[in-house]
Amino acid sequence: MALDHDRGGVGASAPEFILDRRDAVPALVGRHEDFLIVSGLAGTSRDVAALTGDGAHTYTMAGAMGGACMIGLGLALARPDRRVLVVTGDGELLMNVGALATIAVMNPPNLAIVCVDNGHYGETGYQKSHTSLGVDLERVAAGFGIKASRAISSENELADGARLLSDGNGTAFVLLRVKPTDPPAFKRNMDPSACRNLFRTALLGAG
């Protein structure tokens, strides 16, 4: 399957959208086993499924757009003993960006959010999103009051972002700008109920 193709150069023409998500997401997340992970729609769910082998410590979404960050918040509040990582895209986050306001107010120390920002709605055909047109979601997150936030657009910033995700003392937000190329091909379990049961059984035990 041909995967590595830029989409008309629209997002790629912006100098800050240069990282390849297939390298940058694994480098940023690091030891995925250390997190409970919630992912957004097709792109980030494939990033996460490929990284973790569709692990039972992940809940990957393929619909209910806009829900990823709030699922992460609920999970972080329910499990203060575990670190929770949300990996979502610019489009999914924009769908319910007000979630960041609630998250900033609650500020659970065990929650980290990565927004993989390719400036496009990849799932529906790579139409430009607002972040290709000037919206800066890292400044939005900071404006909502999330104190630990970074925008990352080059390799030498990844290590700092990774530290923020794993060591944060409050909710962390990392905007990871990437070029608009396809995420890894990965056939993950897309049954939301089966995935709920797998996740809860792995975390909470049977019954």
Add this chain to the structure above:
Amino acid sequence: MALLAGADLGGARGVLLMQSSGTGNCVNMLSLIKGGRFPFLTLISMRGDFGEGNPWQFPMGQAVQPVLEAMGVICLRIDRPEEVVPTVGAALTMVFQSGHAVAVLLTQKLLGAKLF
């Protein structure tokens, strides 16, 4: 709604309190509740029904029950104070024992209507 789904993934329980207008803002998120078969309980204070004085409240208020039912949520309406405790108790069983999605509608017959 999504927060409660996340809480369930972590083994915790919660209840969503909202006004009827809010129902319209989270219809698609019921895809998560229904598809994932998450236990879900919401208590909804109604506008746009019995005695409502604000015409803007009617479109969503009147659509709450059919919209929720279309997304697979069982609706229990409460009109009288003595029904509140047993109905919420019944809803808790339906949600956290049977795993269903239930909305308890606190009607304006119960709460009183705003006249403006």
